[in-house]
Amino acid sequence: MSGHPTYQPQSPFMKWLEARLPIAGLVYTSFVAYPTPRNLNYWWTFGGILSFMLAVQILTGVVLAMHYTPHVNFAFDSVEHIMRDVNYGWLLRYLHSNGASMFFLAVYIHIARGMYYGSYKDPREVLWILGVIIFLLMIATGFMGYVLPWGQMSFWAATVITNLFSAIPLVGESIVTWLWGGYSVGNPTLNRFYSLHYLLPFVIAGVVVLHVWALHVAGQNNPAGIDAKSSKDTVAFTPYATIKDAFFLACFLVVFGWFVFYIPNYMGHPDNYIPANPSVTPTHIVPEWYYLPFYAILRAIPSKLGGVTMLLLSIVLLAFLPWLDTSKVRSATYRPLYRQFFWIFIAAVIGLGYLGSQPPEGGYVYAARILTAWYFIHLLIILPLLGYIETPKPLPKSISEAVLREGLPIGASGPVPARDKV
């Protein structure tokens, strides 16, 4: 997308700096003059929200690390010390623990938006795969963070998840011993999880830079799913996208604040306020809510290796969406059949989440098997077939045609920006 204004340094200092490190120019072309499709809706604000949440997690995490002790004898007490003694420690910890939930809420909406509007299709495949990598890193980071308070749920989550690797034939047991640094989950395990939990967010930040880079090469997708063709199809990132992102971020923070200040333990488990005890497993262990759909898939398969394989596959398959979906049309707005299957898929994932929270008995297991089957049928059979049997609705000629009528935005009642008048 050429033709948008470039950065012209004004002051002598900025001219001097720009000749040596053109960072102001990079920021200007990427986040000020950068053309964004004019029809972006609020589902497109979650990328910004996710960047913000990553910053919140890193900031609160770094200060929590100043008060936390990664040792089996002191970890639980040091978390209570943060809650009771450290100035604002309760706030920092609740921001961090609820921040993880909000981070995952936002990433699930972000992923679902990408699936609905076909954001993974040509030319955004690499952008999408980088996103799946970020999601995998988030899962690992969130899991290791959950182990650190060293409560009962922490200990048994660490035990169950590391034991997933024991399903690998031949070398599984050796890998698990290597992960533990002992014959069972213990102090070496806690210590290395702490180290990695500190490291991985910065790895995520690095991959986010690549993700944003790939985004700015391909340009943003949009609700119509067609490419921007002229300057009439786009508006400048600043102020249009900036203010829209900022507004919805504020709305999102209201929800975040509500959890932190009114129901900070709503998404936690009471058992995690019992110190870790290697001799007793809690009667009903469940992971945090954001892992429940995958946990349900694991439990639905009546074989250890099979369950672990399907669990992994359910996430890794997402990286192959650009090739599993054979339709040339991106947006579900113009795909009448896909749109229905999309919502069935979302319902199946939410259903799996509910089943993952229930005990693994009777009807719950059978329901989980049906929904697990559907999860894979959708990705491996429905998506490839739809591209051949579906008749898409006619696409608009351009983004501006899709959202403007006689030069005015459809549904607009207020004054129109001067540049939009024909």
Place this chain on the structure above:
Amino acid sequence: MTGAVAAAGAVAALVPEIAQMNPDASTIAAGAPIEVDLTPIAEGQVIKVFWRGKPIFIDHRTKKDIEEARAVDWHILPDPQSDQSRVKEGKDQWLVLIGICTHLGCIPLAHQGDYDGWFCPCHGSQYDSSGRIRRGPAPANLALPPYEFVSDTKIRIG
């Protein structure tokens, strides 16, 4: 050639980075054998001791437990093993097991489930009175730790 030397050097440099994660000398030293006195364990009682951070079940089985474990045709079990092969000869009443579910590592509960054995609360695996998997997602019987009788009433685990 230069590239091959550099690659070999890089691999050599990775060895300590990876090896440091395996159990260290103090962890291995703490994993030495332990001795357990069996006299206080009443018939029908299961005790739990720790060896290498793992719970070890010592089950003083009743006649009924042993008969049930031997009545079943073990060839058709998911992980076929006879009860005789899981205890020491002449010590049929003593069942010594690693108390870790072979599914994902939870600790099963004694005297529960449909087979007078163990029930795992995490994912519903059921073991019989010989610690053999009978139902549920676990792939194998409860493992046997290395142990031996040092006298009639004392065992050494490890």
